[in-house]
Amino acid sequence: MFEKILIANRGEIALRIHRACREMGIRTVAIHSTADADAMHVRLADEAICIGPPAPAKSYLNAHAILSAATISNAEAIHPGYGFLSENADFAQMVEEHGFVFIGPSPDHIRLMGDKIVARTTAKEAGLPVVPGSPGAVESLAEAGTIAAAIGYPVLVKASAGGGGRGMRVADTADDLQTAFEQARKEAENSFGNPEVYIEKYLRTPRHIEVQILADAHGNVVHLGERDCSLQRRHQKFLEEAPSPALNDVQRAEIGRIAADAARKIGYRSLGTMEFLYENGEFYFIEMNTRLQVEHPVTEMISGLDLVREMIRVAAGAPLGFAQEDIRFTGHSIECRINAENPVTFLPCPGRVGDYHAPGGLGVRVDSALYAGYTVPPYYDSMIAKLIVYGTNRNECLMRLRRALEEFVIDGLETTIPLHQRLLAEPDFINGEYDNRWLERFVGGQ
The missing domain is CATH 3.30.1490.20 (ATP-grasp fold, A domain)
Structure with missing residues (x-):
């Protein structure tokens, strides 16, 4: 197993990776821009290295600076998180050529699935239905x-x-x-x-259903169930849940099997997500994300697996410690993406956090790097927290989510918490009767 990992990201995902490493006994190296000098992952990591000014192109997208940081810190592996360079095949190749382990799939698979046309052709050859x-x-x-x-x-x-x-x-x-x-x-x-x-x-009323797969370097592949990511605005996900309220057990088992078989046929290794459109009982492959997903916590909640830990183990060459028949899905989970945005205009609202109180209690998880007094910088994505709730069934999950949103306090800047609260009062959402364009229609009526 690795002794030291460099985390090539920022915000909540950098903190999430740090926590998994800490629990595995692995030391961490945080990189940061000058704007993130006071960030939580920087404070908690074993080492921290500034790699440039605020602009992403000069810091978090600067492959040479990241590799230099890995070299001087004697890190063995680099975890890219999501966004930034996480699906950049050239970066993954540079990481490997410089003697580090890239915690993710091979550069060839990133390249293969990163081109949507090639991915579509590859998926079709692997037996996946396509639009x-x-x-x-x-x-x-x-x-x-x-x-x-x-x-x-x-x-x-x-x-x-x-x-x-x-x-x-x-x-x-x-x-x-x-x-x-x-x-x-x-x-x-x-x-x-x-x-x-x-x-x-163009499908008019599809659902966005994605299947999480996990594969090791020894030919073992499993699927970890599906997530419903249909609540989107301008193709950006806003809320995700697992399992999907639109599928029955036969359908979810079938699409999971198809996704895992396809990953096995192309020789995939690491975490990956097969994304589908679902309409009138039919699935259509649209793309594969060759990285850790923002919404991975809902899968963790219903499966009991730590996906970041499994991703690191696979990168270190370890085989999967379980087979498909060993995986059990229980209950229901929903994730709300909390953005520093005006909940009506959706304009970004960076600024200094005043009072901060994260909700708690049974079945409530908050993935965030916020703290009182922290200044949310204007240079990066506006997502500042993820509220993930678990219940024994969807109704219990919804009730718990309402309570958790009421408790959530982020003072000093506007957030999308009020919009999530409005969603939870809508009959269509309560009944699970929504599609990819439902949220656009809903906010358009404000």
Whole structure:
């Protein structure tokens, strides 16, 4: 097992990784920008190294600075967390070439699944169902028109190198296609340096269902159940739950088996998440995330497994300590992403935290790096906390979540806690009857 791990991230996920390492007896190295000198993970790590100014490009995205920090601290491995360089195949390769272990999948698998067109083709060959669409990149408007007419409108024009909702445009009719095609290509070029796009059928009322898989280097692969991530705004997840209220036991067992089989066929290693759209009883693969997910705690709550610990063990070469039949899912879990944003306008609201009180009690977990007096910087993602609640069933989980949200105090800046409280009063959400566009409709009516 590793003796020292460098955590190449910040905020709550850096703290989450530090805690797992501490419980495994592993020393940690925190990296930070000048804006994060007082961050909680910096205070708690065994060592801390400043790698640059606030701008991510000069700090958390600076591969050379991170590798230098790993070298001078004598770290053996680097955990990238999520975001930043976590799905950057070139960075993973640099880590390995410099003699460190990258705690994640191989650079080849990151590269393979990072290109949406290649991932789609690979998934189809591995036996996963995919959304009807173009077989590869679409080079011209004329080609786009031919494909769209064949699969039927509406269609979605998507960036091949996309993510986070960028480089995506919907064309409801043939008249909309030119604008959607040109805008998606332009945004893809600006955001990812790659204008390549492809086309797939646009599903109007799907659910977003993802399956967590875990694979070691010895050919063992398991799935850890599904998560429902359908509550999204502008393709950004807002609330996640496990298991999905939309699936029955037969469906969840089947999609779990399919996802695990696909990971086994491509020789995948580490944690990974297969993402699907689900509509009218059918699943359609859309992408694979080759990293730890923000919403991993809900899977931990219903499975009893520490996913960060398992990820580290696999990276160290250890085999999985359990088989699929050993995994038991119990109860229900919901995660609320708490952002430093105005709950109506969604404008970021960085600032200094005054009074801070995290809710507690049975079945309540808060993953956050906040503390009273901490200043939330304006340079990074606005998510400042995750409230995760567990109950023996979904109704108990909802009641506990209402209570926990009432207890949560983050003074000094605006947060999305009031919006989560509004959601919990909505019959559609209470009944589990929502889709990917439900939240957009809901907040649009404010």
